[in-house]
Amino acid sequence: MKEEKLILTGKRQLTPRVTEMTLEGVTEKMRPGQFVNLAVPGFALRRPISVCDLEAGRLRLVVRSGGRGTETLTALPAGQELSVLTGLGNGYDLSRAGTCPVLAGGGVGVPPLYYLARALRQAGLPVTVCLGFNTESELFYEEEFRALGCDVRVATVDGSRGTKGFVTALIPEGSYFYACGPVPMLRSLSRLEMPGEMSLEARMGCGFGACMGCSQRMTGGMRRICREGPVFRKEEILWDD
Ligand SMILES: Cc1cc2nc3c(=O)[nH]c(=O)nc-3n(C[C@H](O)[C@H](O)[C@H](O)COP(=O)(O)OP(=O)(O)OC[C@H]3O[C@@H](n4cnc5c(N)ncnc54)[C@H](O)[C@@H]3O)c2cc1C
Ligand code: FES
Numbered sequence: 034m035k036e037e038k039l040i041l042t043g044k045r046q047l048t049p050r051v052t053e054m055t056l057e058g059v060t061e062k063m064r065p066g067q068f069v070n071l072a073v074p075g076f077a078l079r080r081p082i083s084v085c086d087l088e089a090g091r092l093r094l095v096v097r098s099g100g101r102g103t104e105t106l107t108a109l110p111a112g113q114e115l116s117v118l119t120g121l122g123n124g125y126d127l128s129r130a131g132t133c134p135v136l137a138g139g140g141v142g143v144p145p146l147y148y149l150a151r152a153l154r155q156a157g158l159p160v161t162v163c164l165g166f167n168t169e170s171e172l173f174y175e176e177e178f179r180a181l182g183c184d185v186r187v188a189t190v191d192g193s194r195g196t197k198g199f200v201t202a203l204i205p206e207g208s209y210f211y212a213c214g215p216v217p218m219l220r221s222l223s224r225l226e227m228p229g230e231m232s233l234e235a236r237m238g239c240g241f242g243a244c245m246g247c248s249q250r251m252t253g254g255m256r257r258i259c260r261e262g263p264v265f266r267k268e269e270i271l272w273d274d
Contacts, residue, residue, distance in 0.1 A: 034120050034241050035061045039092065041113045047095065047173035051141065052107040053085070056092045059119060063087050065149035066124030066211075066232055066264045069094070070240035072116040073106045079118065080106060081237050081259070083145035083213070092119075095144035095173070121240055122263050125149050125230060130158060131208025135229075136183075137222055139165040139200050139214025143174055145232055147181075149211055154181045161186065161207060165200025165218065169193035223267040232263045233270070 043055035063069075063084050069092070070079040080102050086093035098104040109115075127149075134153055138146045143164055153160045160183045166172045167190045178185045186203040187195030196202055201221045204210070210229030212222050219231045235258040238246035242260030249258055251269045256262060 034118055037061065037117050037119050039115050039117050041109055041111055041115060042091075043111060044107070048171050050099075051095060051097050051171075051173055054094045054096060054107070056094065056115065056117065057090060059087060059090045059092045061119040063092075063120050064124035065127070065152050066122070066145055068121050068145075068240075068263065070118040070121055070237070071106065073102045074109070075105060076102050078102075078238065079240060081121070081240055083232070084148055085144035086148050086151065092117075093147075095141065097141040118240060122259055123261065125211050125232075125264050127152060127156065129209050129228070129230070130156075130211075133159055133161070133207045135161045135163065135204060135207035135210045135227070137163045137165075137200055137204060137210060137212040137214070137218070139218045140167075140171070142212070142214030142218075142232070145213050146211065147174060147177060150178055150181050150183050154183065159184070161205055163188070163200050163203040165189070165203075165214065166194075167191065219270075220272050223270060223272065228267070230264050230266045231270070233258050233265060234263065235259070 039056040039058045042057045045053040068081050068083045070081050072079050082094045085095045098107045136146045150160050162178045162183045163186045165188045188200045213232040235247035238244035240259045247258040248255045
């Protein structure tokens with residue numbers, strides 16, 4: 034982990050509530066599935082956000098403005114300097130991908146899968162990406178995944194785009210799955226016969242393992258989502274907690 038001073042150099046509105054942000058000046062190497070913790074001016078607690086992409090010191094994040102912190106963050110002007118803790122958590126384990134990995138993302142669970150898909154495509158693997166949203170106006174990154182050469186499938190709950198229903202209905206047979214999204218989606222994916230792993234969310238204090246605030250009971254005992262996670266293999270997760 035490092036504290037880095039990054040400059041916000043670009044913003045792109047993906048949907049009315051979702052903003053892609055580009056920050057420059059990263060020196061830390063980060064793996065798909067890791068996250069950063071951003072200090073938002075005026076707020077005591079940092080906000081954890083997944084690495085959506087990282088190349089040549091340029092970090093891409095995709096942020097949904099839900100509460101006051103993320104609203105302030107996404108409204109910051111280009112040129113703003115931000116204190117960012119980089120290289121947090123354990124990422125996805127690419128060595129388990131097998132021959133035909135499947136990526137499943139729901140809503141703002143989609144961003145970390147982009148960096149993962151890029152790494153798996155660079156490794157020469159065929160990648161199927163299943164994206165789930167409530168409705169067409171919330172959809173983002175379909176074309177970005179296609180541009181990586183992924184087989185992209187889309188589901189919307191109201192049927193306004195792609196298959197009507199949940200992303201879980203799109204999952205093909207594969208060698209291994211990687212997921213990020215809402216808990217009901219992850220729980221449902223954990224019942225697949227296919228082995229896999231998923232990124233969990235928790236309210237975080239420090240974000241680097243010191244406060245125990247994000248601890249959750251897993252099959253092997255208490256685990257900190259920020260430190261041992263946020264990615265866990267499906268058999269490690271206790272869903273009733
Ligand atoms: C590892 C990880 C990766 C994440 N990646 C992304 C991402 O790529 N894009 C994205 O839009 N969101 C992501 N989130 C969720 C994001 O951190 C929360 O939406 C955000 O912190 C909410 O802050 P707020 O000020 O909008 O909400 P408020 O409700 O005002 O926040 C109050 C407090 O609760 C915490 N909090 C509220 N909701 C969440 C939540 N769902 N998860 C964690 N803490 C929360 C905030 O950090 C803050 O400390 C991620 C969360 C985690 C844990
Ligand atoms: S947020 Fe402090 S230990 Fe995880």
